[in-house]
Amino acid sequence: MHSTRLLKPLSLCIAYALLLLAAAVTLVPFVWLVFASLRAPEVYFEFQFVPRIRSVQLVEANPRPDLAELWQTLQPARGLRLEEAREKLGAENVDRGLTEGMASLKSGAVDWTYLTGDYFKILLTQPEFSFVRNILNSVFYASVTAVFATLFAAMGGYALAKFDFRLRGAFTRLVLLALILPGALLLAPGYQLLFRLGLLDTYAGLILPGLAPAFGVFLFRQTMLNSVPMELMEAARMDGCGEIRLFFAVILPLVRPMIGAFLLIMFLGAWNNFIGPQIVLQTPSKFPLSVAIAQLKGVYSTDYGLLMAGTLISIAPIMALFLLLQKEFISGLTSGAVKG
Amino acid sequence: MSLSRTHPRWVPYFFIAPFALVFGIFMFYPLVDSLFMSTYQSFGPQHRTFVGFENFVHVFRDADFRTALKNTSVYTLASVTVQLPLALGLALLLNRPGIKGKALFRLIFFSPSLVGLVFVAILFGLLLGSRDGLVNEALRAVIPGFPSEFFWLQRYVMGSLILASLWMYTGFNMVYFLAALQSVNQDTLEAASIDGANAVQRFTHVVLPEIKPVAGFVVLLSILGSLQLFELPWILFDGAGPEKRGLTLVMYLYQNGFEQNDLGYASAIGWVLAILLMFIAVLHRKLTREED
Structure with a gap:
């Protein structure tokens, strides 16, 4: 004792x-x-x-x-x-x-x-660097991707979770298959497709392929299976609520935490994405931070201070966002694993 | 499970349409196309010659592919055998009754995984810098006579990679383990404790069986992620590294597709990788099913 x-x-x-x-x-x-x-x-x-x-x-x-x-x-x-x-x-x-x-x-x-703050001043003001531009590019790319990917994923998950229709089984299987396919497999054929569509070196070519997150459809499907009661949907319809208003005014608020988490995950994924913009974009003024900093390392490999400042600029916004919204983020990440 | 019955017919199609459209054009079509592409040798998106299964035959004779496969396997093995036990250990420490500041610790451990691989690579390139990287400065302060230059990135290619990914992902995996540990039934633990089970027995007989599903998921996620390693070595070593000791499968795919411009061979490598991943996923499913 x-x-x-x-x-x-x-x-x-x-x-x-x-x-x-x-x-x-x-x-x-x-x-x-x-x-x-x-x-x-x-x-x-x-x-x-x-x-x-x-x-x-x-x-x-x-x-x-x-x-x-x-x-x-x-x-x-x-x-x-x-x-x-x-x-x-x-x-x-x-x-x-x-x-x-x-x-x-x-x-x-x-x-x-x-x-x-000399290194920051150099990066943000001297004409040979376009870091302000790169920051804006990253913000634009990540925000647009996050908003539309989340919307499309929530809509798709809703359809698969709550409706019986002919292609339901096929889509569900396709989504599950897409979960284990390596992204790298689509690099070469995706590049060829964007070339044929004339979308190389455009933001459409960079953003569009990222708007069908199978992972997101799967997550929203799982969430909506459990947390959207059928009775609520029927009641809303009885009250004369249209199908589209039903989705935006009734269904989405019910899965609000999931939306917050998935917006963050998608924003983070696009912000940190390197291989996509590296392959699709060619004009330096279009580069997001990830590619810009890789270029910076190529050219100014010995100017460590510049690299440090550039890296700090690139990760600080993400850290701030995470500190603000960390509860949603971690619960969103683990919800699939622990419950599923 | 209840499904809607009182909706107009168009409703599910309307909601699945945006996803289906983008998925069809930018995922499914390229996926099918890559099967055809893998039978061509190409130069850029416009010039190509049909070679049949030549690409796949070549993959298995290709010394560089074997190097990439070996490096990627070593890295994956290290992720599972070093990183995951560490992550579980941290989670167990954090889950101890009486530890204060859990949320803050969790926040700190998780934060590196938010940093993109490119930025982690740059940061570790500087940390491991040969002359005034922090690691060498610290070693010089502790070990008298430590050389004024030490080339970690040239001498310990795989070690540097594993170290960087350890920093980045240990906390990420810990979050999953911690969530699983927190859902372990406290009454069972207490009962075992009263019955005289020591800490090790409680862990192997009560905790481990309960966290097994999550552990299995984390192992799978870790293997699938590690096999797709690219940015970290690509930026850290400015390519494949000395004697290609940092060459990975996805890097080899990238080099063939976008430096040699052979999109056909890149597609073939992509399929070999995809089959490897699917094989592991199926194997994992079999193993976890059998145990149930």
């Missing part, structure tokens, strides 16, 4: 320790991404998180450094030599500034001015 009493809190402590470790491992890449994309370009390689410049460590190691060398390491970007600065600002001022600066640096000071 005595031993289990002691053991319980101990094992709880171990559980907490493991969970916190896992949480830290999960979060560190995000935190690192944020800090790295905020580093000032001229000191990008100087620190990982907190802006403690390596030159500071140099000062710490060598309490009486050569002033000229110190000047060099402290002012990497401004390109002014010590003599020039002395001439311009007065030798006494510069030397005193350096000595005082050194003293404050020695005390382990952290210079927060080395965290800037």
Whole structure:
């Protein structure tokens, strides 16, 4: 009895320790991404998180450094030599500034001015990048896909769940088959089809094929089988409610949580889709963020700060959306698995 | 199950129409077309020659295809044997009575799976960077004499991939396990506990049988997803990687279809992949049915 009493809190402590470790491992890449994309370009390689410049460590190691060398390491970007600065600002001022600066640096000071938004400014304003355009493209592509895919899936699921018609069995089997077919199988024939239809390099060609989510029809069918009572539909019809109004005013509100979850899933899928836009689109000004950032990596593979900032811009909206709507999201994802 | 009887005839057709139309044109037609396409060798969408079953014969003689199959299999095996046990372990920890902040932990663990594969690939490319990637900086701080340059992405191709996907998907799978664990009957657990069953016995005799259906679903989902790996290595290694050690099946399909422009051969590879997936799905169904 005595031993289990002691053991319980101990094992709880171990559980907490493991969970916190896992949480830290999960979060560190995000935190690192944020800090790295905020580093000032001229000191990008100087620190990982907190802006403690390596030159500071140099000062710490060598309490009486050569002033000229110190000047060099402290002012990497401004390109002014010590003599020039002395001439311009007065030798006494510069030397005193350096000595005082050194003293404050020695005390382990952290210079927060080395965290800037420079990389974001470059990506969003310089003409060789069209990142604002890419963001708008992603928003457009993901929103339109999410809204129409969800609408079509809800309509299709409704038809399969609540009506008896000739092609019902065939459609249900087709939907189940489509669930396990790999998307990659449709890449080559889909490309050829879009070529024949003249839809390559258009948003119609990118969006249309994504509007028939078999997975969604299946989910809505399952949900509506259980949560839409027939009596309600009959009662509405008795009251003179038309079939289309019945769907939008009575049925859809009943499956509201499912709609929220599926909108999010579809938005996320389109936002993160790479292979689709990579194959369909050719004009850079049409690229969504996923393709734009892959291109950025190809061209600016060594400009890590730009890549970091671009990645942060690409994932921040998704994270914000998820934080706002996380309950719906997770329940939507797991509803199929646990109930089905 | 009740079905509507008092509706006009057009109603179900009207509601299934948008889905049916898009599905017919952009899924079903290409699916059938890909069967024909797989019997041609093509150059782009306009030029092609009929080759019969040559593409399928070639697939099995193709050394690169075998490399891709091997890499993809290793990755899939790692997903199932490393990632899923870790996910279950996390779920068990989180489901312990007395743990506070469950919702926050769940939120944190789940968040990486929201990041698109392209962005994860870029992030891990930088994290594993040879000189000032965070991993090397950390190792340098801990291990004296750790080299100033260490090429993870060149030396540990599969390891890097598995690590990145571990970060991305462990929490995602954990959410499923956690949902299943939360629906385990607490009374049965308590009864077992009173009968003197220890934690391990309770897990194998009460918890495991109850979460088996969800576990089976997660294993299947994980296998099917892993076999379709593409973006992660494609971006992380700028292609197939050193000695094609990062070449996957879908990447090989993409390279043939959209770099060599042989849409016919790409279709054939697509069908081999589809048959592999269907075989696994059927096998999975058989196995889970038998146990019931």
